[in-house]
Amino acid sequence: MMSISSKITGYGHCVPSKSLTNDDLSKIVDTNDEWISTRTGIRSRYIAENETTSDLAAKAAQMALKNANISAQDIDLLVLGTITPDYTTPSAALVTAKKIGIKEGVPAFDVSAACSGFVYSLTMADNMIRLGQAKNALVIGAETLSKITDWSDRGTCVLFGDGAGAVVLQATENEDETGVLSTKIFAACDYVDNLRTNGGVSTTKQAGYITMDGKEVFKYAVNALAAGADAALSIAKLSADDVDWLLPHQANIRIIDGTAQKMGFDKSKVLTNIANHGNTSAASIPLALSQKVNDGTVKKGDIVLLTSMGAGFTWGGAVIKI
Ligand code: UT7
Numbered sequence: 001m002m003s004i005s006s007k008i009t010g011y012g013h014c015v016p017s018k019s020l021t022n023d024d025l026s027k028i029v030d031t032n033d034e035w036i037s038t039r040t041g042i043r044s045r046y047i048a049e050n051e052t053t054s055d056l057a058a059k060a061a062q063m064a065l066k067n068a069n070i071s072a073q074d075i076d077l078l079v080l081g082t083i084t085p086d087y088t089t090p091s092a093a094l095v096t097a098k099k100i101g102i103k104e105g106v107p108a109f110d111v112s113a114a115c116s117g118f119v120y121s122l123t124m125a126d127n128m129i130r131l132g133q134a135k136n137a138l139v140i141g142a143e144t145l146s147k148i149t150d151w152s153d154r155g156t157c158v159l160f161g162d163g164a165g166a167v168v169l170q171a172t173e174n175e176d177e178t179g180v181l182s183t184k185i186f187a188a189c190d191y192v193d194n195l196r197t198n199g200g201v202s203t204t205k206q207a208g209y210i211t212m213d214g215k216e217v218f219k220y221a222v223n224a225l226a227a228g229a230d231a232a233l234s235i236a237k238l239s240a241d242d243v244d245w246l247l248p249h250q251a252n253i254r255i256i257d258g259t260a261q262k263m264g265f266d267k268s269k270v271l272t273n274i275a276n277h278g279n280t281s282a283a284s285i286p287l288a289l290s291q292k293v294n295d296g297t298v299k300k301g302d303i304v305l306l307t308s309m310g311a312g313f314t315w316g317g318a319v320i321k322i
Helices: 032-038 053-068 092-100 114-130 214-233 253-263 283-295
Strands: 007-012 017-019 043-045 078-082 108-111 138-143 164-172 178-187 195-197 210-212 245-250 301-312 314-321
Touching: 007 053, 007 214, 007 283, 032 210, 032 245, 032 253, 043 164, 053 092, 053 138, 053 164, 078 092, 092 108, 092 138, 108 114, 114 138, 114 164, 114 178, 114 301, 114 314, 138 283, 164 178, 164 210, 164 283, 178 214, 214 245, 214 253, 214 301, 214 314, 245 253, 245 283, 283 301
Parallel strands: 078 108, 078 138, 245 301
Antiparallel strands: 007 164, 007 178, 017 043, 138 164, 178 314, 195 210, 301 314
């Protein structure tokens, strides 16, 4: 019997119109371009002033649909990785679905896994497609972390940015080995306090702001990113040598470099956009992926290894063939 798997047929992304440079930030908190760029690799980031998470998600989704040459009416599953939904309820997935015209009856839900939100969402959608529960899925990572950033905390506010990325996943019985080759997700609940908001609906009745033990997160991140990538490679029965591009979550250039070094990847094989986007949480991987596919850096047939790590801690990897 032919088995079903998912192909990626469209890529899209969107960022808010306002860009905030390190020099701009130095007027808000006691920091400077030199500190931020050497410690993090970030030079500027996009900040949502008038856009909501679903606005960015909808634009990224529409670009991905156009790219895949299918209509929103054909979508039968929408999964959105985010920790910054427009409302506490309904989900940002449903608000996005309304904006782009998804049909009545189509399941749409948010996945809360912080910076691993896209890899988690991709895992959900890919598995639902493999089970025959969906044929044409939109998988989105979208965030407006600027809304839960404490703009007086220089230890965190220099790191984050806003944006969205999306892919269209379509069921295929064609065994040509393109699409999602493997996914694997993990979490470790011992670290719930190392990176979290200082409020929430059932504690302070407010969303709260991000607080972080940066050093602990840093230490854990390199190992987790490598572990997620290794697990996905092993399920796909591939080795690092088979991979054309490593696309790690864009948290900090030193974390990205450390992961690449640990896994034996040359810098030339690592996709990054952190310099101009900062850490966009669940959006970081699909945003960079869409940019690199659409500008021709990543080409048809390339094998891309995605790996993420975020609050929770959550982490995970996926191997995709373009
Ligand atoms: O998706 C996961 C999300 N989180 C992350 O990826 C964060 C992971 N952690 C990191 O990226 C790094 O830990 C940071 C970039 C956040 C911090 O880098 P660090 O090398 O660990 O710096 P530090 O926290 O040890 O701070 C060193 C110094 C401190 O001053 P003193 O105590 O040595 O006088 C800080 O107060 O740098 C100071 N500092 C700053 N200085 C200028 C902290 N933030 C800033 C800043 N500008 N923005």
